[in-house]
Amino acid sequence: MADYSLxxxxxxxxxxxxxxxxxxxxxxxxxxxxxxxxxRLVDLLAEGKELPxxxxxxxxxxxxxxxxxxxxxxxxxxxxxxxxxxxxAPALLDKGLKGMIGKGARNAAVVEAMKRNxxxxxxxxGGAAALISRSITAAEIVAYExxxxxxxxxxxxxxxxxIVAQDCAGGNVYDEGQKKYAR
Amino acid sequence: MREIEASKxxxxxxxxxxxxxxxLEDDVQKALEKAHETEESPAGKExxxxxxxxxxxxxxxxxxxxxxxxxxxxxxxxxxxxHITGGGFEEAINEGVRRGYTEGxxxxxxxxxxxxxxxxxxxxxxxxxxxxVPGDKLKLWVVPKGGGSENMSRIAMMKPADGIExxxxxxxxxxxxxxxxxxxPIIVGIGIGGTFERCAQxxxxxxxxxxxxxxxxxxxxxxxxELLEMVNDLGVGPMGLGGRTTALAVHIEAAxxxxxxxxxxxxxxxxxxxxxxxxx
Numbered sequence: 257m258a259d260y261s262l263x264x265x266x267x268x269x270x271x272x273x274x275x276x277x278x279x280x281x282x283x284x285x286x287x288x289x290x291x292x293x294x295x296r297l298v299d300l301l302a303e304g305k306e307l308p309x310x311x312x313x314x315x316x317x318x319x320x321x322x323x324x325x326x327x328x329x330x331x332x333x334x335x336x337x338x339x340x341x342x343x344x345a346p347a348l349l350d351k352g353l354k355g356m357i358g359k360g361a362r363n364a365a366v367v368e369a370m371k372r373n374x375x376x377x378x379x380x381x382g383g384a385a386a387l388i389s390r391s392i393t394a395a396e397i398v399a400y401e402x403x404x405x406x407x408x409x410x411x412x413x414x415x416x417x418x419i420v421a422q423d424c425a426g427g428n429v430y431d432e433g434q435k436k437y438a439r
Numbered sequence: 440m441r442e443i444e445a446s447k448x449x450x451x452x453x454x455x456x457x458x459x460x461x462x463l464e465d466d467v468q469k470a471l472e473k474a475h476e477t478e479e480s481p482a483g484k485e486x487x488x489x490x491x492x493x494x495x496x497x498x499x500x501x502x503x504x505x506x507x508x509x510x511x512x513x514x515x516x517x518x519x520x521x522h523i524t525g526g527g528f529e530e531a532i533n534e535g536v537r538r539g540y541t542e543g544x545x546x547x548x549x550x551x552x553x554x555x556x557x558x559x560x561x562x563x564x565x566x567x568x569x570x571x572v573p574g575d576k577l578k579l580w581v582v583p584k585g586g587g588s589e590n591m592s593r594i595a596m597m598k599p600a601d602g603i604e605x606x607x608x609x610x611x612x613x614x615x616x617x618x619x620x621x622x623x624p625i626i627v628g629i630g631i632g633g634t635f636e637r638c639a640q641x642x643x644x645x646x647x648x649x650x651x652x653x654x655x656x657x658x659x660x661x662x663x664x665e666l667l668e669m670v671n672d673l674g675v676g677p678m679g680l681g682g683r684t685t686a687l688a689v690h691i692e693a694a695x696x697x698x699x700x701x702x703x704x705x706x707x708x709x710x711x712x713x714x715x716x717x718x719x
Binding site for chain 2: 277292319320321322323324325331332333334336337339359360361379381382383384385386387388389390404405417419421429430432433434435436437438439
């Protein structure tokens with residue numbers, strides 16, 4: 257298992273070298289979106305309208321942070337379960353999205369879209385939200401403020417810790433890891 | 440007749456909502472530390488290390504350990520000789536939730552209507568389960584329940600012929616299917632018996648038990664032990680990355696059932712298993 261430091265946005269070469277099980281520290285800009293924001297983004301695409309965030313080479317983090325307390329850039333901010341975004345993810349991947357961060361496995365349609373578009377799915381540790389928030393240095397709402405915790409935020413991250421859960425060649429840490437320890 | 444001020448209930452619920460989210464209970468913390476020592480998978484061990492470090496940060500900085508600070512579930516045992524004064528019982532609880540979630544910078548995750556949406560803005564209403572019991576005390580369990588593990592919970596109206604083997608199959612298949620989604624290592628609450636709705640409630644109540652405690656009835660204690668081994672043999676591991684720690688505990692609650700019915704439910708809790716108790 258390799259360990260990488262990557263800076264956003266990601267290119268095809270960055271994604272191709274990542275194998276399921278590798279650990280990665282991400283630095284740069286990432287965007288947040290979960291269920292409600294995804295629905296709005298995909299509806300806009302269906303109507304042929306412009307999105308409020310860029311997708312080309314970008315990473316979307318599935319998170320609805322807790323409210324920002326005084327003196328901190330963001331509240332606790334761990335990943336939410338990714339399968340709920342499976343119905344929307346392929347449309348975003350087809351528009352240039354290069355990475356997603358969440359927890360739990362993705363379905364076959366997302367895997368196909370990842371292969372087709374050379375994209376990667378990262379997992380962060382669910383429930384390690386206070387720890388993860390330490391690698392977020394700035395947060396700004398850029399769309400859908402009415403959604404509260406589900407608004408789209410632009411996060412500035414430094415050495416944000418993730419593992420490659422599913423890679424662009426179909427490698428899957430869940431299948432491989434669980435098989436190894438089943439008895 | 441003993442009087443309990445509604446404002447006291449509000450004050451304690453507010454405090455417990457915050458404490459539950461900031462301070463992982465000792466039983467869960469100890470179970471996680473033990474799992475960290477014994478876990479064979481390097482990825483699983485690293486996840487457990489992060490979870491333990493996270494718990495320390497949440498405690499010292501008074502930040503929620505998980506951004507999903509849950510829908511607040513309250514179990515209440517009200518002594519029949521207690522008299523609540525100065526306001527309604529459920530309103531007192533909801534006011535406590537409102538204050539705790541606002542003052543503690545906890546996430547508000549409740550939609551006013553399941554179809555129309557609309558965040559209530561203060562995490563109310565709580566889900567309140569009340570029992571009237573002998574005595575003059577008020578006992579409250581405050582359980583902020585996250586959505587990720589709740590979504591992987593299941594209920595089955597099985598046939599009596601399915602028996603204990605049917606229960607084992609149901610639990611093992613559903614924990615396997617849940618995989619990394621409910622944030623393992625999980626706590627598995629099992630309800631056996633009752634009616635449809637009682638059975639679901641039993642599984643939730645099973646999550647209140649101290650992690651590592653044994654069912655007082657040997658039959659159920661043995662089944663808990665066997666199910667814990669079966670679930671851990673799935674190899675799901677911490678966050679589903681593979682490993683020997685899928686669950687920290689399996690807890691069963693049982694109730695009488697109809698001769699024709701054999702309801703079995705499974706309510707999962709994530710490793711951020713939050714529950715606080717107070718007696719007023």
